[in-house]
Amino acid sequence: MSSSSTVLPPPTERYAVLRWLKQNLLGSWRDVVLTLLGIYIVVNIVVPVVRWVLTEANWAVVTTNMRLLMVGQYPIEQVWRIWACVLLLALLIGLSWGLWISKSIGDTGGRSRLVGIILLLVPPLFALFPNGIESLPMLLSVSVLGLIGYLAATVLTTQQSLLKRLTTLGWIVYIPICYVLIRGLGDLLPVVSSNLWGGLLLTLLLTAVGIVLSFPLGVLLALGRRSQLPVIKWFCIAYIEVIRGVPLITVLFMAQLVLPLFLPQSIEIDRVVRAMAGITLFSAAYLAENVRGGLQNIPRGQYEAAEALGLNAVQKMTLIILPQALRIIVPILVGQFISLFKDTSLVTIVSLLDLLGIANTVLAQPNFIGTQREVYFFIGVIYWLISYTISALGKRLELRQQMSAI
Amino acid sequence: MHEINTNSTNTPPIISCRDVHKWYGEFHALRGVNLDVKKGEVVVIMGPSGSGKSTFIRTINRLEVHQRGDIVVDGIELTHDVRNIEKIRSEVGMVFQSFNLFPHLTVMENITLAPVWVRKWKKEKAEEVATELLQRVHIPEQAQKYPGQLSGGQQQRVAIARALAMQPKVMLFDEPTSALDPEMIKEVLEAMSDLAESGMTMICVTHEMGFARNVAHRVGFFDQGNIVEIGPPDQIFRNPEQARTKQFLAQILH
Numbered sequence: 001m002s003s004s005s006t007v008l009p010p011p012t013e014r015y016a017v018l019r020w021l022k023q024n025l026l027g028s029w030r031d032v033v034l035t036l037l038g039i040y041i042v043v044n045i046v047v048p049v050v051r052w053v054l055t056e057a058n059w060a061v062v063t064t065n066m067r068l069l070m071v072g073q074y075p076i077e078q079v080w081r082i083w084a085c086v087l088l089l090a091l092l093i094g095l096s097w098g099l100w101i102s103k104s105i106g107d108t109g110g111r112s113r114l115v116g117i118i119l120l121l122v123p124p125l126f127a128l129f130p131n132g133i134e135s136l137p138m139l140l141s142v143s144v145l146g147l148i149g150y151l152a153a154t155v156l157t158t159q160q161s162l163l164k165r166l167t168t169l170g171w172i173v174y175i176p177i178c179y180v181l182i183r184g185l186g187d188l189l190p191v192v193s194s195n196l197w198g199g200l201l202l203t204l205l206l207t208a209v210g211i212v213l214s215f216p217l218g219v220l221l222a223l224g225r226r227s228q229l230p231v232i233k234w235f236c237i238a239y240i241e242v243i244r245g246v247p248l249i250t251v252l253f254m255a256q257l258v259l260p261l262f263l264p265q266s267i268e269i270d271r272v273v274r275a276m277a278g279i280t281l282f283s284a285a286y287l288a289e290n291v292r293g294g295l296q297n298i299p300r301g302q303y304e305a306a307e308a309l310g311l312n313a314v315q316k317m318t319l320i321i322l323p324q325a326l327r328i329i330v331p332i333l334v335g336q337f338i339s340l341f342k343d344t345s346l347v348t349i350v351s352l353l354d355l356l357g358i359a360n361t362v363l364a365q366p367n368f369i370g371t372q373r374e375v376y377f378f379i380g381v382i383y384w385l386i387s388y389t390i391s392a393l394g395k396r397l398e399l400r401q402q403m404s405a406i
Numbered sequence: 407m408h409e410i411n412t413n414s415t416n417t418p419p420i421i422s423c424r425d426v427h428k429w430y431g432e433f434h435a436l437r438g439v440n441l442d443v444k445k446g447e448v449v450v451i452m453g454p455s456g457s458g459k460s461t462f463i464r465t466i467n468r469l470e471v472h473q474r475g476d477i478v479v480d481g482i483e484l485t486h487d488v489r490n491i492e493k494i495r496s497e498v499g500m501v502f503q504s505f506n507l508f509p510h511l512t513v514m515e516n517i518t519l520a521p522v523w524v525r526k527w528k529k530e531k532a533e534e535v536a537t538e539l540l541q542r543v544h545i546p547e548q549a550q551k552y553p554g555q556l557s558g559g560q561q562q563r564v565a566i567a568r569a570l571a572m573q574p575k576v577m578l579f580d581e582p583t584s585a586l587d588p589e590m591i592k593e594v595l596e597a598m599s600d601l602a603e604s605g606m607t608m609i610c611v612t613h614e615m616g617f618a619r620n621v622a623h624r625v626g627f628f629d630q631g632n633i634v635e636i637g638p639p640d641q642i643f644r645n646p647e648q649a650r651t652k653q654f655l656a657q658i659l660h
Contacts, residue, residue, distance in 0.1 A: 299504075299506075301502060301504050301506040302506060302508065304469055304502065304506060305500075305502065305506035305507075305508070307467075307468075307469065307495065308467055308469065308495060308498075308499070308500040308502075308569075309495070309496075309499075309519070309520035309524065309568070309569075309572060310492055310495040310496035310520060310524040310572065311519075311520065311523060311524060312492065315523050315524075319519060319523065320508055323510050324508075324509065324510050327510065
């Protein structure tokens with residue numbers, strides 16, 4: 001016998017929040033125990049940290065030294081050049097966001113727009129906090145340029161391929177342009193000696209150059225290792241095994257001390273360039289092995305199909321094999337590049353003041369003795385933010401290739 | 407089944423294999439194979455697995471290297487000279503058992519890749535030819551899809567279109583339907599029959615007897631590294647001369 005009155009499901013089924021709580025936190029006895037443990041951890045670790053950050057910490061050490069931490073001893077009157085690099089970066093990111101990221105397959109548009117809006121708001125918000133740099137107009141310009149880039153990419157629907165080509169070109173020349181801007185050029189732009197470069201500027205520069213230069217070198221080494229010609233093959237194997245056998249510090253020392261011996265006395269290379277060389281050569285060896293792993297996963301049939309169509313060796317590699325091999329190893333590459341980024345902190349050993357090096361000098365200042373927690377917390381957050389960005393970009397790349405390929 | 411132009415009996419065969427030998431280490435895979443294929447002829451090669459039939463057709467476009475004997479394709483001799491090899495490969499198209507489409511490219515890009523990069527055609531011309539070929543194999547609407555989104559039969563037809571885009575003089579088929587579900591075999595065989603009708607020179611390694619009977623000009627039985635017997639399909643299927651041929655046919659015709 002059925003009555004006509006409606007019978008409602010229990011409250012945990014009716015309300016999404018309650019249902020989530022029940023399923024994820026209170027589903028079984030084990031879940032209840034873990035939930036209680038989690039709450040205990042949060043209350044005893046996270047809350048004191050947050051309280052410390054907001055009330056007890058002496059952030060003056062960070063704010064008074066913000067410029068040092070960001071750009072080292074770069075002369076104040078030339079800092080506008082670094083701002084120029086940041087503005088250019090904002091424009092390129094805005095364009096790329098509009099051209100590629102927000103048009104991703106499988107993306108509902110809403111979520112990437114939300115992330116984009118948050119990103120746009122960060123620079124001005126940063127300016128609102130007391131941060132030791134008079135920078136509100138610059139930071140606002142950063143956001144504005146980013147927005148302009150994004151709008152240009154989404155509004156100009158007819159010139160998409162032109163914009164894509166321009167943006168790709170922009171990214172390709174971005175690092176050389178930045179290098180010239182930061183370094184200076186003869187009479188046009190006063191040269192700022194690289195001893196003065198430091199802080200986050202130096203870290204990012206070393207990372208960017210390291211990634212961009214070690215990538216082609218690593219690919220060439222991986223291909224060379226598979227070569228039929230014994231000289232090339234054994235050279236590549238020797239290079240990879242020797243470099244992988246020593247720590248990065250050793251390579252950096254060698255680069256600092258040995259590189260000048262190879263060149264005539266008159267040419268002096270920058271200490272920063274020597275560090276870049278060391279990082280590049282080191283990373284290339286690991287990259288070569290990662291690429292080799294990717295290459296091994298390509299079925300023989302792909303090579304045969306390419307050969308049967310008449311493609312020569314170069315065409316076969318660049319059009320068919322490498323695109324597939326590189327797509328497979330994106331997660332590994334992301335991990336390697338994050339490691340590279342953090343390994344740049346080792347250049348303090350060769351007396352270059354990157355973000356970590358500057359942090360240590362700041363800590364040596366007499367009026368800020370004992371402020372390790374604040375300083376390391378701050379640079380820790382910066383390292384984490386950038387590492388996470390690289391990781392998120394990698395995940396984006398993985399999603400794209402999952403949808404389009406196999 | 408179309409007739410080959412009998413006036414061409416005096417022209418040299420488009421493929422000429424003389425005494426082709428190949429060893430894999432100690433194992434003698436090809437034992438002095440002789441075969442001449444005339445322009446426009448369809449030759450089907452069948453035989454037990456391990457007999458060397460796939461190895462043989464793969465020596466024709468140098469996917470396998472023969473150690474003794476001569477292979478001449480369209481007047482070009484197949485030697486270690488890379489230029490000869492590349493010239494021959496652009497005249498010989500191949501369709502594989504496992505399709506081997508490029509998964510990171512769309513169907514259209516798969517087909518236009520070789521003509522653009524090897525024959526140096528303009529992209530528009532290559533796309534025109536590609537669209538025409540897709541229509542010939544009855545899948546024009548799949549042009550922007552990726553191989554992973556197609557069925558096996560569709561993928562193999564794209565593979566046929568991709569090989570045809572280079573406008574080869576000869577098409578090699580290495581068990582093109584062996585990896586397909588039964589309901590998709592027919593569409594691929596139809597595409598191959600259409601191709602044969604249009605006068606393409608074809609060498610097919612296949613187990614499809616119906617195709618061999620209806621479309622082939624000659625059927626060759628391959629066993630233990632050599633052609634045991636070759637002749638028109640009627641002759642091979644109805645009156646095989648060699649004992650091994652009879653044995654093989656008895657096993658597969660049931």
